[in-house]
Amino acid sequence: MRGGGAPGARPGAAAALARGYAEGSAHGVAEVYDAYADGLFAYCRMLTGDGRTAAEILHDTVLIVRARADLLDGDAQLRALLYAVARSECMHRGGDHRSSALPQPAAQSCQVRRPGVVVLGFAVRDRGRLLPLIPVALAGVAAAEREALELVVRHGLDEAEAARVLDVSQRRVARLVDGARDQFATCLRVHSVCVHPEQECAELAVLLPGGVASGAAVPEPVDPALRVPAGLHVDSCPSCAPFVPAELAPEADQAGQSGRAVFAATVDALVSTGPPRPAPLSVRAELLRGTGPRAHRDAGHVLGRAVPAQRDGFPRTRRRRFL
Ligand SMILES: [Zn+2]
Numbered sequence: 001m002r003g004g005g006a007p008g009a010r011p012g013a014a015a016a017l018a019r020g021y022a023e024g025s026a027h028g029v030a031e032v033y034d035a036y037a038d039g040l041f042a043y044c045r046m047l048t049g050d051g052r053t054a055a056e057i058l059h060d061t062v063l064i065v066r067a068r069a070d071l072l073d074g075d076a077q078l079r080a081l082l083y084a085v086a087r088s089e090c091m092h093r094g095g096d097h098r099s100s101a102l103p104q105p106a107a108q109s110c111q112v113r114r115p116g117v118v119v120l121g122f123a124v125r126d127r128g129r130l131l132p133l134i135p136v137a138l139a140g141v142a143a144a145e146r147e148a149l150e151l152v153v154r155h156g157l158d159e160a161e162a163a164r165v166l167d168v169s170q171r172r173v174a175r176l177v178d179g180a181r182d183q184f185a186t187c188l189r190v191h192s193v194c195v196h197p198e199q200e201c202a203e204l205a206v207l208l209p210g211g212v213a214s215g216a217a218v219p220e221p222v223d224p225a226l227r228v229p230a231g232l233h234v235d236s237c238p239s240c241a242p243f244v245p246a247e248l249a250p251e252a253d254q255a256g257q258s259g260r261a262v263f264a265a266t267v268d269a270l271v272s273t274g275p276p277r278p279a280p281l282s283v284r285a286e287l288l289r290g291t292g293p294r295a296h297r298d299a300g301h302v303l304g305r306a307v308p309a310q311r312d313g314f315p316r317t318r319r320r321r322f323l
Contacts, residue, residue, distance in 0.1 A: 080164040149176070
């Protein structure tokens with residue numbers, strides 16, 4: 001979703017939604033859905049770990065934001081409001097499942113998201129090995145860091161938007177994303193050594209009994225408590241270190257500011273890899289039916305049970321509850 005401009009609705013989308021709400025029509029709903037639903041659905045899946053719940057929350061999020069669109073000052077905050085409402089509904093209804101969200105099946109992550117996006121710097125052999133491991137490595141990143149990384153890198157939100165969504169400062173967002181890159185790279189280094197066919201380290205097998213997978217099987221994510229020791233092991237063990245991809249090696253981000261920038265770009269390209277599971281079209285149809293002139297099914301109920309809004313339409317959350 002990044003690079004070449006993040007996708008978004010046409011100018012005037014917030015006003016169109018507000019007008020539709022005021023006149024009881026579906027005005028603006030389809031366009032906002034088409035621009036943001038895939039990303040919101042993926043985000044809700046990550047937060048709840050469940051596709052059905054994610055679909056319900058996507059549906060409700062559009063209804064809730066539609067009812068608050070008149071509080072927005074133009075379109076600048078529309079995407080942040082959608083993500084913020086989706087997040088508050090996930091936390092309110094489904095609890096916080098971020099740390100247990102299962103990675104997508106590796107087969108879905110083997111394709112680069114968009115034509116033209118390339119994972120720079122990897123030999124073909126390494127690239128083929130690394131792509132199926134990306135979702136597993138992401139699952140090994142701590143929940144708060146992973147959420148910030150996904151919002152900024154996969155969903156293309158800028159730091160100001162992510163700060164609104166997460167209800168933290170922009171500086172905090174930057175720190176979380178930076179930490180997430182390191183954790184992700186560590187997990188990917190560990191996994192890439194674990195699954196290397198020539199790797200035969202008995203110590204690593206003891207350290208990560210579920211980490212070594214053969215054939216098409218995907219290894220288990222690294223336990224957060226073992227991320228650092230496993231990372232230190234593969235970086236320093238004479239049997240393991242030769243199998244660490246050079247671009248992800250710890251030295252890769254220590255070559256000054258430019259080295260860090262290249263390292264961040266490499267990680268971001270990997271994290272952005274893999275198509276999202278598209279939002280269900282049934283939700284789109286249901287929304288259009290439920291916002292049309294003849295039906296307001298569940299809309300009142302949805303709005304009634306939503307997390308209450310502040311004056312600017314953003315959810316009233318207890319600050320830093322989750323981060
Ligand atoms: Zn070793």
